[in-house]
Amino acid sequence: xxxxxxxxxxxxxxxxxxxxxxxxxxxxxxxxxxxxxxxxxxxxxxxxxxxxxxxxxxxxxxxxxxxxxxxxxxxxxxxxxxxxxxxxxxxxxxxxxxxxxxxxxxxxxxxxxxxxxxxxxxxxxxxxxxxxxxxxxxxxxxxxxxxxxxxxxxxxxxxxxxxxxxxxxxxxxxxxxxxxxxxxxxxxxxxxxxxxxxxxxxxxxxxxxxxxxxxxxxxxxxxxxxxxxxxxxxxxxxxxxxxxxxxxxxxxxxxxxxxxxxxxxxxxxxxxxxxxxxxxxxxxxxxxxxxxxxxxxxxxxxxxxxxxxxxxxxxxxxxxxxxxxxxxxxxxxxxxxxxxxxxxxxx
Amino acid sequence: xxxxxxxxxxxxxxxxxxxxxxxxxxxxxxxxxxxxxxxxxxxxxxxxxxxxxxxxxxxxxxxxxxxxxxxxxxxxxxxxxxxxxxxxxxxxxxxxxxxxxxxxxxxxxxxxxxxxxxxxxxxxxxxxxxxxxxxxxxxxxxxxxxxxxxxxxxxxxxxxxxxxxxxxxxxxxxxxxxxxxxxxxxxxxxxxxxxxxxxxxxxxxxxxxxxxxxxxxxxxxxxxxxxxxxxxxxxxxxxxxxxxxxxxxxxxxxxxxxxxxxxxxxxxxxxxxxxxxxxxxxxxxxxxxxxxxxxxxxxxxxxxxxxxxxxxxxxxxxxxxxxxxxxxxxxxxxxxxxxxxxxxxxx
Numbered sequence: 001x002x003x004x005x006x007x008x009x010x011x012x013x014x015x016x017x018x019x020x021x022x023x024x025x026x027x028x029x030x031x032x033x034x035x036x037x038x039x040x041x042x043x044x045x046x047x048x049x050x051x052x053x054x055x056x057x058x059x060x061x062x063x064x065x066x067x068x069x070x071x072x073x074x075x076x077x078x079x080x081x082x083x084x085x086x087x088x089x090x091x092x093x094x095x096x097x098x099x100x101x102x103x104x105x106x107x108x109x110x111x112x113x114x115x116x117x118x119x120x121x122x123x124x125x126x127x128x129x130x131x132x133x134x135x136x137x138x139x140x141x142x143x144x145x146x147x148x149x150x151x152x153x154x155x156x157x158x159x160x161x162x163x164x165x166x167x168x169x170x171x172x173x174x175x176x177x178x179x180x181x182x183x184x185x186x187x188x189x190x191x192x193x194x195x196x197x198x199x200x201x202x203x204x205x206x207x208x209x210x211x212x213x214x215x216x217x218x219x220x221x222x223x224x225x226x227x228x229x230x231x232x233x234x235x236x237x238x239x240x241x242x243x244x245x246x247x248x249x250x251x252x253x254x255x256x257x258x259x260x261x262x263x264x265x266x267x268x269x270x271x272x273x274x275x276x277x278x279x280x281x282x283x284x285x286x287x288x289x290x291x292x293x294x295x296x297x298x299x300x301x302x303x304x305x306x307x308x309x310x311x312x313x314x315x316x317x318x319x320x321x322x323x324x325x326x327x328x329x330x331x332x333x334x335x336x337x338x339x340x341x342x343x344x345x346x347x
Numbered sequence: 348x349x350x351x352x353x354x355x356x357x358x359x360x361x362x363x364x365x366x367x368x369x370x371x372x373x374x375x376x377x378x379x380x381x382x383x384x385x386x387x388x389x390x391x392x393x394x395x396x397x398x399x400x401x402x403x404x405x406x407x408x409x410x411x412x413x414x415x416x417x418x419x420x421x422x423x424x425x426x427x428x429x430x431x432x433x434x435x436x437x438x439x440x441x442x443x444x445x446x447x448x449x450x451x452x453x454x455x456x457x458x459x460x461x462x463x464x465x466x467x468x469x470x471x472x473x474x475x476x477x478x479x480x481x482x483x484x485x486x487x488x489x490x491x492x493x494x495x496x497x498x499x500x501x502x503x504x505x506x507x508x509x510x511x512x513x514x515x516x517x518x519x520x521x522x523x524x525x526x527x528x529x530x531x532x533x534x535x536x537x538x539x540x541x542x543x544x545x546x547x548x549x550x551x552x553x554x555x556x557x558x559x560x561x562x563x564x565x566x567x568x569x570x571x572x573x574x575x576x577x578x579x580x581x582x583x584x585x586x587x588x589x590x591x592x593x594x595x596x597x598x599x600x601x602x603x604x605x606x607x608x609x610x611x612x613x614x615x616x617x618x619x620x621x622x623x624x625x626x627x628x629x630x631x632x633x634x635x636x637x638x639x640x641x642x643x644x645x646x647x648x649x650x651x652x653x654x655x656x657x658x659x660x661x662x663x664x665x666x667x668x669x670x671x672x673x674x675x676x677x678x679x680x681x682x683x684x685x686x687x688x689x690x691x692x693x694x
Contacts, residue, residue, distance in 0.1 A: 001682055179663060190674075226667055233663030312659050316526060316580035320573055327537075335348055343690065 003068045004193065007216045008223035011064025015227030018056035023231060023238045026050035039176075040297065040305050049236060052097045054244020057182075057224045058090040061251075064220030078135075079213030081128045082254040086221070088121035089168055089250030093242030115165070118246065122164035125254060126157040133258075134209050141263040142336040148260070160257050167256075167265070168249025170272035173279055173299045175245040177315050178234035180301065182225050184271045184322040185248045189222035191268050191326045192255045195333055199259060205342040206260075214258050221251050234312050264333060270325025271318060275299045350415045351540065354563045355570035358411025362574030365403035370578060370585045373397035386523075387644065387652050396583060399444045401591020404529075404571045405437040408598075411567030425482075426560030428475045429601040433568070435468035436515055436597030440589030462512070465593065469511035472601060473504040480605075481556050488610040489683040495607070507604050514603075514612070515596025517619035520626055520646045522592040524662050525581035527648065529572050531618045531669040532595045536569035538615050538673045539602045542680055546606060552689040553607075561605050568598050581659050611680060617672025618665060622646045 027050055065083055069075065096114055129135040130153055137156035138148030151159060175181035196215035199206040208214070225248065231237045240248075249272075256265035266273045278300035285294045295303035304314045337343070374397055412430055416422065443461055476482040477500055484503035485495030498506060522528035543562035546553040555561070572595065578584045587595075596619075603612035613620050625647035632641045642650035651661045684690070 001678075001685075005678070226671075230664055230667060233667075234659040235657055310582055312581040317577055320577060324573075331348075331352070338348075 003212070003216055004197065004219045007064040007068035008193075008219040009064075010067045011060045011220040011223035012227040014063045015056050015060030015224040016230055018059055019053055019228050019231045019238060022053055022056050023050055026052065026238070040302055046236070049239055051101070051239040051241040052094065052243050053228055053232065053238040054090060054093060054097075054240040054242070054247055057221075057228045057240065057244050058087060058247050060224035060227055061086060061217075061220040061247075064223055065217055068216050068220070074213075076210035076213040078129075078133045078210040078258050079217050081125060081133065082214065082217050082251065082258055084128070085121060085125040085164070085254040086217075086247050086251040088124065089118065089164075090243050090247035092117035092121060093244065093246035096246075097241040097243050114242075118165050118168055118250075119161065121250060122161040123157070125164065125250075125257075126160040129160070129257065130157065135258070136207075136260045138260065139263065140260045142261055142333050159262075160253075163257065163262055163265070164250050164253040166276070167253035167269070167272070168246045170269070170276040171249035171252070172242060172245040174272050174275040174301075175240060176299060177301050177305075177311060177318075178236035179229055179232045180315050180318055181245055181248065182229040182232050182240060183315075183319050184269075185252075186222050186225040186229065187319075187322050187326040188252055188269050189218045189225060189255075191330050192218035192252070192259065193222055194330060195261060195264075196255070196259050198333075198337065202337075202342050205337070205340070208259055211259065214255060217251075218255055221248070234315060261333070264329055267332065268326050268329035270329070271322035274321070275301070278303070350559070350563055351544065351566045354411040354415035355540075355566040356411075357414045358407045358567040358570035359574040361410045362403050362407030362571040363577055365406055366400055366575050366578045366585060369400055369403050370397055373399065373585070387649055393583075396586055398448070398586040398588040399441065399590050400575055400579065400585040401437060401440060401444075401587040401589070401594055404568075404575045404587065404591050405434060405594050407571035407574055408433060408564075408567040408594075411570055412564055415563050415567070423557035423560040425476075425480045425557040425605050426564050428472060428480065429561065429564050429598065429605055431475070432468060432472040432511070432601040433564075433594050433598040435471065436465070436511075437590050437594035439464035439468060440591065440593035443593075444588040444590050461589075465512050465515055465597075466508065468597060469508040470504070472511065472597075472604075473507040476507070476604065477504065482605070483554075483607045485607065486610065487607045489608055489680050506609075507600075510604065510609055510612070511597050511600040513623070514600035514616070514619070515593045517616070517623040518596035518599070519589060519592040521619050521622040521648075522587060523646060524648050524652075524658060524665075525583035526576055526579045527662050527665055528592055528595065529576040529579050529587060530662075530666050531616075532599075533569050533572040533576065534666075534669050534673040535599055535616050536565045536572060536602075538677050539565035539599070539606065540569055541677060542608060542611075543602070543606050545680075545684065549684075549689050552684070552687070555606055558606065561602060564598075565602055568595070581662060608680070611676055614679065615673050615676035617676070618669035621668070622648070625650070 062083065065079070092114060095117070137151050137153055139151055139159070140148035171181055171185065174184065193215050196211045196218055199208040200211035200215060203211065228240065228244070232240065252265065252269055256262045278295060279298045281294045282298035285292050296306040297303055301314050301318060305311060409430065412426070439461060442464070484498050484500055486498055486506065487495035518528055518532065521531065540562050543558045543565055546555040547558035547562060550558065575587065575591070579587065599612065599616055603609045625642060626645045628641045629645035632639050643653040644650055648661050648665060652658060
C-alpha cells in the first residue's frame with residue numbers, strides 16, 4: 001500500500017519536473033512538432049509545440065517503480081518485464097519522433113519500420129513472460145468466474161503480440177487533442193492499479209504471480225501520466241509524441257496480459273477502442289464503398305471538431321466517455337469477484 | 348450493485364437530456380447569467396450564458412434515486428433525508444438565481460436571506476437525522492480505527508449545521524470556471540459511492556444505517572454531475588448557478604454526516620477547501636493588514652488566470668488536484684479499514 005503511494009508520488013513529481021525541463025530544453029533547441037497538413041485547420045497554430053514529452057512519462061514511471069522499494073529492494077520479474085515493454089515501446093516512439101523532428105515532417109519512421117520495432121518489443125515481452133514467469137496462457141476476462149480458454153504457448157504469443165501492437169496503435173491514434181490520451185491513460189492505469197492490488201490481496205483466487213509489483217507499475221504509470229497532463233492540458237505546452245503513446249499502449253497491454261484480464265482491457269480502455277474503430281470504419285468504407293466517408297475526418301475526435309464542437313469540449317466529453325468506460329470495467333471486475341466469492345476464498 | 352448502476356445511469360441520462368432542454372428553454376427566454384463586474388476581464392464574453400443548470404442536476408439525481416428501486420420500492424429514511432437536503436439546498440440556490448436573473452445583476456438574494464435559507468435546510472436535516480434515524484453523534488474520521496468523540500445531540504447539531512453551510516459555500520466559491528465544480532463534484536460523489544457501498548458490505552464494522560441507500564444517493568449525484576458536465580465543459584453552454592453549487596455542497600455534507608466520515612470530507616473535497624481558504628486568506632489579509640492582498644484575485648482560480656494561465660489550463664490542473672485529493676481520501680479510508688481488519692470482521 002505504501003509502495004503504491006511512493007511509486008505514484010515519485011512518478012508524478014518526476015514527470016511533472018521532467019516535462020518542464022523537456023519543454024525548456026526543446027524550446028531552446030526549437031524542436032517542435034510539425035502538424036499534419038491534412039488535419040483540421042485550427043490545428044495549424046499548434047505547429048512548433050515541443051513533442052517527445054512521453055520521455056518524461058517513461059522516465060517518471062521508471063523512477064517511480066525503482067524508488068518505490070529501494071529499502072527492501074524487491075522487484076519481481078513480471079513487473080520488470082512490463083516495465084521493459086514500456087521502455088521498449090517508448091524507445092520505438094522516440095526514434096520515430098526524432099526522425100520526424102530532424103526531417104521536419106509529420107510522418108516519421110516509415111510504417112513498416114515502426115511496426116517492426118513494435119513487433120520486436122511485443123515478441124520479446126511475450127517470450128520473456130512465457131519463459132520466465134508463470135504467465136497464464138488462457139484467454140481470460142476477469143480471470144475468475146470463467147476459467148478461460150487455454151490457448152497454449154504459441155497461440156498465446158500470437159495473441160499477446162496482436163494485443164500489444166493493437167493497443168499501442170490505438171493510443172497513438174487517440175493522441176490528437178491536448179491532454180486526451182494522457183487523461184484517458186491515467187484513468188486506465190488507475191484501474192489497473194486497483195485490479196492488480198486486488199489480485200495481490202486475494203492471491204488464492206487469482207493466482208497472478210507478483211501482482212503487487214504489477215500494481216506498482218500501474219501506479220507509476222498513472223502518476224507519470226498525471227504529472228505530464230499538468231503541462232499537456234489545453235492549450236498544450238508539449239505533446240507526448242509517439243514516445244508517450246506507444247509507451248502507454250504497450251504498458252496497458254502488458255498489464256492486461258500480466259494480470260490476465262486481456263478481455264477486460266477493451267472495456268477499461270473503451271475510448272481508445274472507439275477511436276481505433278472509427279479509423280477502421282473510415283478506411284474500410286472509403287476502400288470498399290467507392291470513396292465514401294463515414295466521418296468528416298478520422299480519428300473520430302476530428303469528426304466532432306469539424307462538426308463545430310470546440311476542441312476543449314471534445315476533450316472533456318471524451319474524458320467523460322473514457323471515465324465511464326473505466327468505471328464500467330472496474331465495476332465488472334469487482335462484481336465478478338464478489339459473485340465468485342473471492343473475498344471469502346481467503347488470501 | 349445493480350441499483351447503483353441504475354441510479355447512476357438514470358441520473359446521468361436525465362441530467363444530460365434535462366440540461367439540453369434547459370439550455371434551449373433559457374436561451375429562448377434570453378435568461379442569462381450576468382457576470383461579476385469585478386472578475387477577470389476575459390470573462391465578459393460569458394455574459395448571457397444560461398444559468399440555473401443545477402436544476403437539471405437535482406432533477407436528475409432525484410429521478411436516479413427514485414427509479415433505482417421502483418421494483419422493490421425500498422427507500423430508507425436516511426437516504427430520503429439526504430435527498431431532501433439536496434433538494435433544499437437546490438431550492439435556496441434556485442430562488443437566488445431567479446432573483447439574479449430578474450433583477451439582472453450578479454448579486455441575487457442578499458447574503459443574509461441566503462444564509463437563513465441554508466440554515467433552515469441544515470437545521471431541518473440535522474433534526475430529522477437525530478430524531479428519526481440512528482445517526483451517530485460522534486466526531487469521526489473514517490468511523491472505524493478511532494471510535495470518535497461523542498458530541499451529544501446538541502453539539503452534533505451545531506457541527507452538522509456548520510458543515511452543511513461551510514460545504515455549500517465552498518462549492519459555491521469554486522463554481523467560477525467552466526466545469527470546475529461539476530468535475531470536482533463528480534469525483535467526490537464517486538468517492539462517497541465507494542465509501543457508503545463499502546459500509547453497506549461490512550455493516551458490523553461501520554454500523555451506518557441504510558448505507559446502501561446512501562451509496563445510491565451518491566451514485567445518483569455523481570451521474571447527474573457528469574451528465575451536466577457534458578454541456579458545462581469549456582466553453583460552457585450553461586452554468587450550474589447557485590442551484591447547482593448549493594445542492595452539491597449540501598449533498599456532500601449530508602453524505603459525510605450520514606456515513607459518519609465528516610472529518611474525511613475536507614480531504615476528499617480538498618479542492619473546495621483550497622478555494623475557500625484562499626478567500627478567507629484574501630479577506631483576512633485585506634482587513635487586518637491594511638488592504639494587502641495575498642492573491643491577485645480570490646477565489647484562487649482567478650489568481651492563476653490573472654497570472655497568465657489560460658482558463659482551460661486552470662480547469663484541468665484544478666481537476667488534477669481535485670482527483671488527487673479524492674484518491675488520497677479514498678486511500679486513507681481503505682487503508683484504515685484494512686488496518687482495522689474490517690474485511691475479517693464479517694458482514
